Amino acid sequence: DVKVTQSSRYLVKRTGEKVFLECVQDMDHENMFWYRQDPGLGLRLIYFSYDVKMKEKGDIPEGYSVSREKKERFSLILESASTNQTSMYLCASSSPEDYSTDTQYFGPGTRLTVL
Amino acid sequence: SQQGEEDPQALSIQEGENATMNCSYKTSINNLQWYRQNSGRGLVHLILIRSNEREKHSGRLRVTLDTSKKSSSLLITASRAADTASYFCATDRNTGGFKTIFGAGTRLFVKA
Numbered sequence: 001d002v003k004v005t006q007s008s009r010y011l012v013k014r015t016g017e018k019v020f021l022e023c024v025q026d027m028d029h030e031n032m033f034w035y036r037q038d039p040g041l042g043l044r045l046i047y048f049s050y051d052v053k054m055k056e057k058g059d060i061p062e063g064y065s066v067s068r069e070k071k072e073r074f075s076l077i078l079e080s081a082s083t084n085q086t087s088m089y090l091c092a093s094s095s096p097e098d099y100s101t102d103t104q105y106f107g108p109g110t111r112l113t114v115l
Numbered sequence: 116s117q118q119g120e121e122d123p124q125a126l127s128i129q130e131g132e133n134a135t136m137n138c139s140y141k142t143s144i145n146n147l148q149w150y151r152q153n154s155g156r157g158l159v160h161l162i163l164i165r166s167n168e169r170e171k172h173s174g175r176l177r178v179t180l181d182t183s184k185k186s187s188s189l190l191i192t193a194s195r196a197a198d199t200a201s202y203f204c205a206t207d208r209n210t211g212g213f214k215t216i217f218g219a220g221t222r223l224f225v226k227a
Contacts, residue, residue: 042219090157102215106157
């Protein structure tokens with residue numbers, strides 16, 4: 001079974017702090033994703049990566065950056081946390097069978113609260 | 116903007132009843148997927164249906180796809196309390212490279 005793990009289930013940070021969210025997958029997947037989930041808004045894509053050292057902006061990249069130095073690890077960085085970044089953060093990975101399929105495997109999520 | 120939108124937003128049924136959730140989308144797709152999310156957890160993939168398929172089954176799940184109406188439905192038969200979760204449809208963009216887009220979800224509550 002694919003396993004995607006996230007470094008923390010719950011995290012509380014203060015405004016202005018630098019925050020690192022770590023995600024590790026153990027299935028040698030090429031693709032990795034970071035989403036945030038807010039009530040009524042569903043999942044919104046922040047950043048994704050198709051390969052090591054490669055990153056592409058998703059729909060809401062502002063205020064975030066990412067790092068992918070190793071294939072199995074994808075980090076989300078909040079350079080200066082703000083209260084509007086309080087949310088559930090979900091990491092996912094995938095290894096498409098072909099260009100048209102992208103079944104994603106999700107981690108358990110990190111609920112981040114910024115005070 | 117969201118590609119897929121689920122309907123209803125919330126659904127409450129008795130154990131043993133069938134639950135039907137719908138998803139509408141705006142642009143043409145290669146495939147459509149349904150995911151489940153238990154409270155406070157990550158999403159779990161349930162089923163994928165390709166654009167050239169009209170119906171697909173997996174256990175108690177039945178998914179239909181109508182590309183002419185740009186809609187899909189997920190039917191859970193003989194629901195159980197353990198089916199209580201949020202259900203999301205996810206579509207890809209048929210043009211400009213694939214990128215999965217998730218809807219806002221339907222919250223299903225199955226009463227024992």
